[in-house]
Amino acid sequence: MASTIKVNLPQQSYDIAIAPGGLDRLGESMAGLKLGKKVLLVSNPTVFQHYGQRAIASLQTAGFEVVSCILPDGENYKTLESLQKIYDVAVENRLERSSTMVALGGGVIGDMTGFAAATWLRGINFVQVPTTLLAMVDAAIGGKTGVNHPQGKNLIGAFHQPGLVLIDPEVLQTLPVREFRAGMAEVIKYGVIWDAQLFAELEASQHLDAMGDMKSELIDSILVRSCQAKADVVSKDEKEAGLRAILNYGHTIGHAVESLTGYTQVLHGEAVAIGMVAAGHIAVELGMWTQQETERQNALIEKAGLPTKLPVGLDIEATIEALQIDKKVKAGKVRFVLPTQIGVVKVTDQVPSDTIRQVLRGM
Structure with a gap:
């Protein structure tokens, strides 16, 4: 059962698309958003192994040029150090203001990718493809992005709304x-x-x-x-x-x-x-x-x-x-x-x- 929920905001409204099998239509869904050609896909090794190639294939079919950045899995890696790795890949591949970062993963990946997108060139496009239940119902929606400080959670962050949240319930089948x-x-x-x-x-x-x-x-x-x-x-x-x-x-x-x-x-x-x-x-x-x-x-x-x-x-x-x-x-x-x-x-x-x-x- 596919359904679309609208997040209505003064600056940038966007859709939450809940679509079984939607991962294979990621490129198609993004094609209508007037984005640039370059996409940086951020994920972790576990999620990327399951779904990375399908996401990349879908994006490439829709005409996007895709590079990826794989970060270690876990809340303890939600740090400025991990963020630096995303920036490094962005520099190497000359991401521009029209480029897009895509978060393929749970809340940790979503928060870090969103913060990288909020701060790269003072803010570029960003799409959430949550793969955990927690990210689907909460973390991927609403534009809260950030990383942890050793003294407290999410103390470093920014509000940066995604252009789209694509939820494919079928990916929950591999969730521990x-x-x-x-x-x-x-x-x-x-x-x-x-x-x-x-x-x-x-x-x-x-x-x-x-x-x-x-x-x-x-x-x-x-x-x-x-x-x-x-x-x-x-x-x-x-x-x-x-x-x-x-x-x-x-x-x-x-x-x-x-x-x-x-x-x-x-x-x-x-x-x-x-x-x-x-x-x-x-x-x-x-x-x-x-x-x-x-x-x-x-x-x-x-x-x-x-x-x-x-x-x-x-x-x-x-x-x-x-x-x-x-x-x-x-x-x-x-x-x-x-x-x-x-x-x-x-x-x-x-x-x-x-x-x-x-x-x-x-x-």
């Missing part, structure tokens, strides 16, 4: 189970912050922890409803001036968990799951939502095979300190996205440190 589950964290997030009907659909499903056990209709619904939720929010608030902050649900504590474990132990989606559990408990402590609702959320997180406890040995005080380096800190106050009911959240900076400490100790 753990990565699929990590993506489900962001899907559950949309259910909690925006789409109560999506939450109900997930609750009604028998299986959420492996794609092979899920009905194709549910996969379609997950992709369409999640992408629509992200598009709705980004269209209303492109640069996170207000509403878009709700997309950070689970990310405040999640990012602290990621940076304190060196981006190597916990996947982004797993950290978000832990962060959502913590946010739910904080909301209960502050009397914002009910114990029953937090239990429904946590049951869904468990059903998706995701963690609900902090990593063993994580230092609680170091976690609270790490929150101060988060991008979402404003006037020295940590902002939390907290649920008030399934489908509705609010942003607040009125969370006492003692409440955070108490909740983390309980996890």
